[in-house]
Amino acid sequence: MAFKIIGAALSPFVRKTRVFFAEKGVPYELEPLIPFGVSAEYKKKSPLGKIPCLEHDGRALPDSSVICAYLEKVQPQPALYPSDPWDYARALWLEEYMDGGFINTGMAPVFFERVVKKLMGGQADEARVQEAIEKGIPAGCDYLTEQLGDQEYLVGGRFTIADIAVSSPFVNLAHAGVTLDAKRWPKLAAYLERIHSRPSFKALIEEERAALPK
Numbered sequence: 001m002a003f004k005i006i007g008a009a010l011s012p013f014v015r016k017t018r019v020f021f022a023e024k025g026v027p028y029e030l031e032p033l034i035p036f037g038v039s040a041e042y043k044k045k046s047p048l049g050k051i052p053c054l055e056h057d058g059r060a061l062p063d064s065s066v067i068c069a070y071l072e073k074v075q076p077q078p079a080l081y082p083s084d085p086w087d088y089a090r091a092l093w094l095e096e097y098m099d100g101g102f103i104n105t106g107m108a109p110v111f112f113e114r115v116v117k118k119l120m121g122g123q124a125d126e127a128r129v130q131e132a133i134e135k136g137i138p139a140g141c142d143y144l145t146e147q148l149g150d151q152e153y154l155v156g157g158r159f160t161i162a163d164i165a166v167s168s169p170f171v172n173l174a175h176a177g178v179t180l181d182a183k184r185w186p187k188l189a190a191y192l193e194r195i196h197s198r199p200s201f202k203a204l205i206e207e208e209r210a211a212l213p214k
């Protein structure tokens with residue numbers, strides 16, 4: 001049965017899910033949905049009213065982390081979760097660090113103010129943007145730099161869900177005109193460039209850039 005991902009392409013959580021599908025080589029249809037004032041019908045599928053939501057076999061499954069974990073079981077190869085128990089847990093932690101933490105303190109304020117508000121015809125609150133640039137983003141980049149060390153990938157020596165979850169929200173920063181200071185975080189900047197150059201990310205980044213307001 002076909003897979004359908006419901007959500008907006010610019011969401012870091014939707015992108016994370018789409019990259020995961022692309023890395024698995026599993027085709028899907030994207031049904032665009034902006035998550036503001038969603039219908040009661042959508043809330044039956046995604047009770048928190050958030051995106052993404054997956055439809056498969058006539059059933060609905062919300063949440064990017066849950067969707068990725070489900071697809072890993074449906075399509076185990078290539079494996080995108082570590083098999084070692086400790087590495088597996090660390091990958092899940094880094095996913096949660098981004099989804100439940102760094103996205104809210106670092107990426108969301110910048111992206112919402114500079115891109116989402118612009119799309120809605122509003123004015124960016126640059127004080128909120130600067131606070132994220134001066135506090136939230138440096139704290140997150142310091143932590144991720146420490147986690148990365150000298151490795152090519154974040155966990156277990158190979159590409160995993162941790163790399164997808166960590167790298168996706170940085171695309172939102174770039175869309176909002178914030179690029180990482182490569183002098184301050186050289187290893188993290190080089191890592192992100194490598195991950196964003198993978199065909200799975202590259203195709204989406206190009207598609208999103210073309211659709212952004214100039």
Ligand SMILES: N[C@@H](CCC(=O)N[C@@H](CS)C(=O)NCC(=O)O)C(=O)O
Nearest residue numbers: 011012013035050051052063064065
């Ligand atoms: N934990 C969720 C978070 C999803 C999420 O917060 N999505 C945002 C868009 S980037 C959303 O739908 N926001 C609408 C809302 O919070 O009502 C996931 O991983 O899917």
